[in-house]
Amino acid sequence: MILSPFEWTIAKRYMLPGRGEAFIAMVAGISLAAVMLGVAALVIVMSVMNGFRAELLDKIVGLNGHAVIQAYGGRLEDWQDILAKLEKTPGVTRASPLIEQPLLASFNGRVEAILVRGNTSKDINRLSDKLKAGNLAALQPGSDNVAIGSRLAESLGAQVGDTITIINPAGRSTPFGTVPRQVGYKVAAIFEIGVYDYDNAFVVMPIPDAQTLLLTGDSIGMIEVTTTDPDTVMTTLGPLKKQLEGRAQITDWKTINASLFEALAVERVAMFVVLSIIVLVAVFNILSSLIMLVRAKTRDIAILRTMGASRRSLLKIFMAIGFVIGALGTIVGLALGFVFLYFRQPIVHLVELLTGQNLWDPSIRFLTELPSRSDPVEIIVIALMALVLSFLATLYPALKAASTDPVQVLRYE
Template identity: 70%
Template structure:
């Protein structure tokens, strides 16, 4: 704790006098650099966290946390396997699913798609993602489908139009294999928010998918949702062991391992690189305090002769430098919060000024710039900035505390 005398001197040194404008400028630059470094760390780490969380939420929301898939792509007698999975501790939901790459034709154009046959409950869960149309119109035997927004834009498809889904694996005839071409009415257009999904996915009831693909009563896989996504491997290990040789269990970490590992590496690398900005800010604080000590050498000597202890001088300069770091840190948190709140308009403004697509959904997977702030991570950034600011004060503070008043005042 500072005494009233120490606090009074520290406050005076925080605002250098009129004849010390250069020292004030350096101190102001120090605050600015700390502010910018903290703001950059907050912004980048929040965006990286948001990107990972949003990507995970959207992928898991459509595919579940894991899938149970038979060797050969067709799961026979799946009802018993589904019951085993549902009764596994930690599993919250499990449902049959068909996913098959096919082709669609509309207006003389052909596009590759991923056909998804889902249960009525899973189809109904897309209701909050529907942009136009009625997802409830999809029902077994209705011959209606829902498609992604990007696919609709690419082919110029609107609700009510009829598309043709092409299945190369048709029925065998005396004249060869007959390719199946089945017309379906587009009942709804949805937007998941992941570019690849919105561009490729066509959803229809699982019964219609079985009929189209000539699968009988078999399915392609079972999608599983668990209580804790990070422990999905441990939760489904008993199922994987029991179905060994019959089916394979793949969780979201395995299916999207390359993507999420790349995100993790990039996140760590960005934090490490941007941490050097905090180090630069600390050096600015150090340089401003060194200049302040040199400018106040005579004052320090006088205070020593009046009874100020080395400990008091040490506390004064440590408080001065740490306060500069704290002000910069708080300002950085405020700046980072403002930028994150207005991130979409800022991205749009930069794109309009530069004429470049800053956030290309084809590259970034997501259609909007996400953000998710981790309180513990923010606390870590604040602690890093404050600790670096504190360490930067030690050298000039010890220099001031070790000032010899006899040497300084000898010729006064």
């Protein structure tokens, strides 16, 4: 829709009403602000939801792999053969043996539930970029050194160099019953993954030390598998799954975290629908402001018609006015949304400081910081939705203006 210089001049004049039309200008300004806030809210919320899902996926999958192979009895005896087959499977980028067992840890009278993880040296070194204190190189088989999560270290009050006691209820049998196995381990490193549940529970040690602690011999608990594409992991491992029938099961990351990611997906759709209503309300504001403008300019419209202005020109003028309001609101809303996302963490801290409330409790939100990841396709969809709705809102007032009969309006002038 291209406006002629005459049409554009009239449109600009009507977008800046005179003194007696301040109320119309105020309604138009409210319409612009409403579109801006609606678009900004959609951009912020959808980006945070995408970031939340992406960060969870990166951290969970990055630590646990795309799938795990676990024996039905809990102990994988012939894991070396399975590991060799995995390494030859096309699409598999990494396969690592793993031991994982919930136990208890104590230090200075404090007792916490933990999750002991026995990893290979290569997998332990993958935590190097998450290291907060200590040295991962000290975690050698037989050294009785461990690395613990930062939140667990805070809960126990332990630091690098302290010795924590890990309690295994499956201890040795005596005439008086089973005596829990208690082994002291030196804290050689403290790491922070960024997922609260992991940082609050994980105790990492070499696989041989975990086998000794759990009295499992040479067996392991499971094998972690990472593939080139996490979404097609079950297809990649399909041939191996048939070979392991009756001995072990393969579980992918979608199944392990199904409830979490399904809840995020439902919440994401619900938030988009609810926040879209804000944009819809803003569009109704544009509609009402244009109707008021048409009524206020009825005499002017009639005069323009008598001077030769066509119905098409009047239609384009009022459509342009409403569309410009919607477009400006959309552009400013996008800018406001991106600014908020860029400074999101300082804004959260400021609100917490002003209200005295903890808005981002890691024990509830899983992640230690407010995440954000903008999807260009979603941003385009949000902008197009706001522009299309703004355009549709101009149709009725523009048609009303174009259908004005100058004879009826100017009859008594």
